[in-house]
Amino acid sequence: MTAVTIATIGGPRLTMGFDRFDRIDLDRHRALHGALPTPDLEELLKITEAVDLRGRGGAAFPFARKLMAVASRVRSAGGDAELWLPGAEDDRDGSEAVVVVNGAEGEPGSQKDKVLLTRNPHLVLDGAQIAASALGTRDIVVAVESGAAARAVRTALAERRMDAEIVRLPERFISGESGAVVRAVNGQIPIPPGRKVRAAESGVDGRPTLLSNTETFAQLAVLASLGPDLYSTAGTDSEPGTTLLTVGGSTVVEVPLGTPLSTVFAECGVEPGQGVLVGGYHGEWITPDAARSAVVSRAGFKAVGGSLGAGIILPLPEGTCPLREVARIAAYMAGQSAGQCGPCRLGLPDLYRSLENLVDGSGFPEQVRRAAAVGRGRGACSHPDGTARFALSALTAFAADIETHRLNGTCNQPCFGVLPLPVPTGGETKVTIDWSRCQGHGLCAYLLPELIQLDRYGYPVVLNTEIPTWMETDAQRAVAMCPALALRLTPTMTKPTRK
Structure with missing residues (x-):
């Protein structure tokens, strides 16, 4: 741990x-x-x-x-x-x-x-x-x-x-x-x-x-x-007691319900930064101003457009690209699905692609909204709706950054990966293309539509995410059937930690 x-x-x-x-x-x-x-x-x-x-x-x-x-x-x-x-x-x-x-x-x-x-x-x-x-x-x-x-x-x-x-x-x-x-x-x-x-x-x-x-x-x-x-001597009249919060992924703090979020940040030594994710990766982004006025309770977070959820509070510090951080988490969430229904199998990869388009300045918020709306309420569980909620809230919280990317293709900030994700164990794989061999047959996109789409010239565009367990058999079949032998399953590498 x-x-x-x-x-x-x-x-x-x-x-x-x-x-x-x-x-x-x-x-x-x-x-x-x-x-x-x-x-x-x-x-x-x-x-x-x-x-x-x-x-x-x-x-x-x-x-x-x-x-x-x-x-x-x-x-x-x-x-x-x-x-x-x-x-x-x-x-x-x-x-x-x-x-x-x-x-x-x-x-x-x-x-x-x-x-x-x-x-x-x-x-x-x-x-x-x-x-x-x-x-x-x-x-x-x-x-x-x-x-x-x-x-x-x-x-x-x-x-x-x-x-x-x-x-x-x-x-x-x-x-x-x-x-x-x-x-x-x-x-x-x-x-x-x-x-x-x-x-x-x-x-x-x-x-x-x-x-x-x-x-x-x-x-x-x-x-x-x-x-x-x-x-009931702690908390509020409508929400008595205390609750546990995980702040920044590494500090667990017990607070009475009704405590200002600013007090929690002061105790934990953090700032709202560029925005704050409340409720975890199925939760919502709120702006720094909203975070400064928020109260830790179900009603308090709802009043600023967020949710208490499982008590996860993730401030996004200055200096890292918000859109790349959001897209990074969306890729992870797409890979975490059980693959039982269309909203997860196809909807979450499409949602990630629409966010990547915002990152490179070629996309528009409406594309994200359309991708998030596909299959809303029709998933086998809450995973697709929760992930869509996470992505849609980013459109409001980081509207200025989206406009900067649209005009310049970048915000000139690197992505430091500050939002917590599991450390790769070394057994994960991704689909990659050997471009010296690829001839644009397009069979891979037919066999593996969740991970591969074709560009306007008929060449594959691969989703930059790990292959979910439920998709491994389909991925291996696509590699074996590629006429040009251009498809690869490449192990992911764990990045060294900066000291």
């Missing part, structure tokens, strides 16, 4: 003890947070509704509604539509719920869940146990991408003498989507299922499943420990 700095504004809750201990074991955890609370389902619903606890993974879904949906499904599967409460006669016929902690943090700009799982996994496990106990089940699954997180959770389970399943997921952007997590736990390929299936109705092994992200369960544990009145 990238070296992460921990900061706190106001009194720490989730990060309590992080200033003193690198890892909080069970004894320290109990000394800091007290004994494990055991509210029943009715009480747990009451306290989560009282503070309107929302999921912290990005969608901000009300936790009480999700909890009730699972409980109702459990009871319904037993032959009665009424809400099942612990202590009631149990006729569920094997329809026990499953609690899943979604620790898959696929966004390169996010570190908060990894920090929680490695520094104090007991707080997260407390939240999972509280929910499981209220639902009358012992079945808990922790899904993680990080090896360090998996080891920390395994150690914590041994300290608690607690049984729970740990499932490792690949470190991909879409791995954290709820359907992908359920598929992974079920032993299937961890990609979105392609159709909407609510985990509360049919999740792990087809059972009612309560699935929320890491911070949500940690917040649940704090809420159950403090009670709604004390919990």
Whole structure:
């Protein structure tokens, strides 16, 4: 895991003890947070509704509604539509719920869940146990991408003498989507299922499943420990409590909701720069002026055209080309799709191409808007819509830079690649052309339209992105069938880090 700095504004809750201990074991955890609370389902619903606890993974879904949906499904599967409460006669016929902690943090700009799982996994496990106990089940699954997180959770389970399943997921952007997590736990390929299936109705092994992200369960544990009145002493009236933010990809800061974003920047030692991406790579760009007036909350970010999402804040510093940075991320997002639907297979590469045209001054914002509109709302998951939202917001935030590129073909700024992306492992490949051989047959564009298009002279123009896993077979076929043997699959090289 990238070296992460921990900061706190106001009194720490989730990060309590992080200033003193690198890892909080069970004894320290109990000394800091007290004994494990055991509210029943009715009480747990009451306290989560009282503070309107929302999921912290990005969608901000009300936790009480999700909890009730699972409980109702459990009871319904037993032959009665009424809400099942612990202590009631149990006729569920094997329809026990499953609690899943979604620790898959696929966004390169996010570190908060990894920090929680490695520094104090007991707080997260407390939240999972509280929910499981209220639902009358012992079945808990922790899904993680990080090896360090998996080891920390395994150690914590041994300290608690607690049984729970740990499932490792690949470190991909879409791995954290709820359907992908359920598929992974079920032993299937961890990609979105392609159709909407609510985990509360049919999740792990087809059972009612309560699935929320890491911070949500940690917040649940704090809420159950403090009670709604004390919990609400931080935050705002409509959005009580604290939240975790990852700022600049390397600083995790716990802040009370309602804190000015400028205060967060001052604490983290950063500036709004040329613009600020809020909500991550499915979020929105906001201008420096908007960032200076923004308040950290769902309502506060919405008021300036952004979204809190999973708490990812990425300022774009001066000196790097904004359009090249945006196009660089769009290329990454195109390569992260599962390739299950047209909006991902063809729409995201087209969106990237339209952004590249802005970079070289040959394109227009309307081309980006058209590419973003293709298949809107029709994707197999939220990935194409989220990526389109990211690109469209850049048109407003960097309008002046777009005009500079249109007039001059460049803004005379290099691209330093400051927006975080995964470090290549050396196994990635790209499609390249041997121009000494290419004769313009055009077969490659027919076989691999997602990556290759033809220019007006009939010669291939290749998308400058890594080949997604789902496209590898098609790429190999295109290479083998090129009549001029001009197509290549070239390994990517990891660039050295500047000291």
